[in-house]
Amino acid sequence: MKEIVTRLESLRTLMKSLNLWAYIVPSSDPHASEYIAKHWKEMKWLSGFRGESGTLVVTTAEAYLWTDSRFYLQAEKELEGSTIGLMRASDVDCLTVNQWLSKNKPNGNCTIGINPKMYTYVDFQALKTELQKCEIAVHSVDLIRPLWNNRPEIPTTQLYEYAEKYAGESATSKMQWVRDVMSEEKADSYVISALDEIAWLLNIRAADVECNPLFISYLLITPTQCILFADSEKITDKDAQNYLAKIGVTVQPYESIYDFLGTLKGRVMFDGTKLNEALFESISSQAQYINVPSPIQIMKCMKNEVELAGEKQAMIYDAVALTRFFKWLDEELPHNSTLTEWDLMEKLYALRATQPTFVMESFGTIAGFAANGAIVHYAAKKDDCATIQLNNVLLLDSGGQYLEGTTDITRTVWLGDEKQIPANVKHDFTLVLKGHIALARAKFPKGTRGNQLDVLARQFLWSEGILYGHGTGHGVGHFLGCHEGPQGFKTDNNPAPLRLGNVCSDEPGVYRTGEYGIRTENLIVVVPAKNLSPRTTGEEYYEFETITLCFYDTRMIDKSMLTTAEIEWLNNYHSTLYKTIAPLLSADEKQYLETKCQQI
Numbered sequence: 238m239k240e241i242v243t244r245l246e247s248l249r250t251l252m253k254s255l256n257l258w259a260y261i262v263p264s265s266d267p268h269a270s271e272y273i274a275k276h277w278k279e280m281k282w283l284s285g286f287r288g289e290s291g292t293l294v295v296t297t298a299e300a301y302l303w304t305d306s307r308f309y310l311q312a313e314k315e316l317e318g319s320t321i322g323l324m325r326a327s328d329v330d331c332l333t334v335n336q337w338l339s340k341n342k343p344n345g346n347c348t349i350g351i352n353p354k355m356y357t358y359v360d361f362q363a364l365k366t367e368l369q370k371c372e373i374a375v376h377s378v379d380l381i382r383p384l385w386n387n388r389p390e391i392p393t394t395q396l397y398e399y400a401e402k403y404a405g406e407s408a409t410s411k412m413q414w415v416r417d418v419m420s421e422e423k424a425d426s427y428v429i430s431a432l433d434e435i436a437w438l439l440n441i442r443a444a445d446v447e448c449n450p451l452f453i454s455y456l457l458i459t460p461t462q463c464i465l466f467a468d469s470e471k472i473t474d475k476d477a478q479n480y481l482a483k484i485g486v487t488v489q490p491y492e493s494i495y496d497f498l499g500t501l502k503g504r505v506m507f508d509g510t511k512l513n514e515a516l517f518e519s520i521s522s523q524a525q526y527i528n529v530p531s532p533i534q535i536m537k538c539m540k541n542e543v544e545l546a547g548e549k550q551a552m553i554y555d556a557v558a559l560t561r562f563f564k565w566l567d568e569e570l571p572h573n574s575t576l577t578e579w580d581l582m583e584k585l586y587a588l589r590a591t592q593p594t595f596v597m598e599s600f601g602t603i604a605g606f607a608a609n610g611a612i613v614h615y616a617a618k619k620d621d622c623a624t625i626q627l628n629n630v631l632l633l634d635s636g637g638q639y640l641e642g643t644t645d646i647t648r649t650v651w652l653g654d655e656k657q658i659p660a661n662v663k664h665d666f667t668l669v670l671k672g673h674i675a676l677a678r679a680k681f682p683k684g685t686r687g688n689q690l691d692v693l694a695r696q697f698l699w700s701e702g703i704l705y706g707h708g709t710g711h712g713v714g715h716f717l718g719c720h721e722g723p724q725g726f727k728t729d730n731n732p733a734p735l736r737l738g739n740v741c742s743d744e745p746g747v748y749r750t751g752e753y754g755i756r757t758e759n760l761i762v763v764v765p766a767k768n769l770s771p772r773t774t775g776e777e778y779y780e781f782e783t784i785t786l787c788f789y790d791t792r793m794i795d796k797s798m799l800t801t802a803e804i805e806w807l808n809n810y811h812s813t814l815y816k817t818i819a820p821l822l823s824a825d826e827k828q829y830l831e832t833k834c835q836q837i
Contacts, residue, residue, distance in 0.1 A: 306706025
């Protein structure tokens with residue numbers, strides 16, 4: 238932690254030279270990404286906190302990190318000794334960053350610093366407007382660049398075509414659709430900065446971001462041009478060059494977009510929740526701008542038939558790997574007292590990697606044994622993780638990136654003798670399972686939002702005064718990011734309705750600090766509802782199709798807590814799983830899976 242303290246002091250020295258009272262460092266990049274390349278992990282570098290979401294505020298005398306409840310336990314551990322205080326952003330009485338700055342500012346006028354590349358246009362303008370009310374000025378400045386020695390370079394992995402047989406639609410067709418939208422908005426140009434949107438639109442992938450097949454770039458589309466702003470080192474492959482030429486894309490240097498925006502005239506379209514403030518400030522004063530929600534985000538999340546078929550194939554690959562993993566674990570653990578969480582992560586990766594079209598993990602595997610499972614986004618280190626022991630709980634949250642699609646699954650299992658499972662563990666597991674099944678079985682009218690269904694997963698836990706702080710589910714990309722918007726299941730008022738073809742996770746949980754964590758997660762797809770009552774009034778109804786394939790640990794279920802309908806759903810799920818996966822397994826693997834899929 239001495240290194241972190243030294244970095245904070247170096248930052249304060251620089252702040253004082255510029256007469257800044259505070260400096261804000263978010264966990265973001267210039268593309269408003271959730272998962273970011275190491276080059277932009279400024280918050281992690283300065284604080285030592287490795288969580289994916291947080292905002293660090295450093296003043297001339299103090300430092301605080303805001304993060305949500307998924308990361309409380311992790312942050313407590315990683316910030317210890319750093320002189321950085323933890324602000325629990327999910328708590329209702331926690332001051333927001335803006336509120337804290339307003340309350341704690343020095344008397345009179347003062348100035349804070351922000352790197353405009355790391356804030357979206359919408360967030361920057363909102364922050365600036367609110368702070369001006371209490372005499373705090375915002376100064377655009379990058380203070381991390383001069384301090385961060387040996388900073389990782391911006392990645393330059395090779396760009397490649399994502400075949401139409403996987404994407405289900407050509408890039409040319411997608412770009413024509415975007416130009417049609419631009420025509421409706423009377424836009425002369427469209428600036429796109431979200432990495433997953435560019436990858437989806439152009440049917441291109443790379444590996445610039447860990448666990449995400451993306452490439453660092455910006456894109457500008459006009460009625461006659463499509464310019465990709467990207468490092469030329471990404472496009473040395475002749476096939477990639479020929480593909481870009483075929484779809485009418487020209488390439489300019491990554492950083493040159495800032496100067497290029499200064500030459501634009503007419504009406505410039507962008508999504509202000511994605512475009513960074515520095516890009517916005519670069520747009521020519523002669524241009525008009527149109528700030529609209531990204532139409533690409535909506536189209537991207539509505540998977541076409543080819544994409545959905547691919548997702549289901551990816552789930553089959555995953556199911557084979559997971560079946561083999563759990564079989565190995567059940568057989569290995571009684572005879573191996575040195576297995577660690579890290580060993581489990583490596584074994585699962587190796588088994589996924591044997592599948593035909595596996596490319597990478599979709600996120601770092603969470604292998605939380607016993608108390609570590611209560612840390613929602615726990616990340617084991619090779620030299621700092623738990624040894625696996627019999628007769629305790631393992632929470633395993635993992636996923637794969639296959640050419641056909643992206644997977645994300647959580648299973649909680651008991652390691653050891655079924656007779657040793659405590660009644661309270663069974664009770665918690667069954668409460669989570671009931672909520673998981675309730676959401677999976679929902680039928681709902683067109684236009685329903687995820688937050689309107691969220692309570693279905695929480696109801697049984699809430700009835701006993703149990704709360705989990707994370708969302709019940711998030712959207713999932715197609716060989717893109719494991720997290721995708723705008724759909725999802727949260728308690729907040731997300732206005733985005735659930736649409737046909739949306740892929741979402743369904744993952745309620747219970748977290749007993751110091752004891753264990755339980756989470757159960759499948760991916761579900763929004764499809765037209767079947768078997769509606771003949772008395773329906775005729776509205777268009779949807780339901781979910783569960784596409785994840787992996788057994789539940791039925792030993793952990795208190796069957797007396799389940800309804801007949803819940804038992805039927807579970808038995809049907811296991812029957813479908815076995816019929817789908819058994820033909821792909823060896824005889825002993827098949828026998829193992831049959832045991833796990835027995836009817837309850």
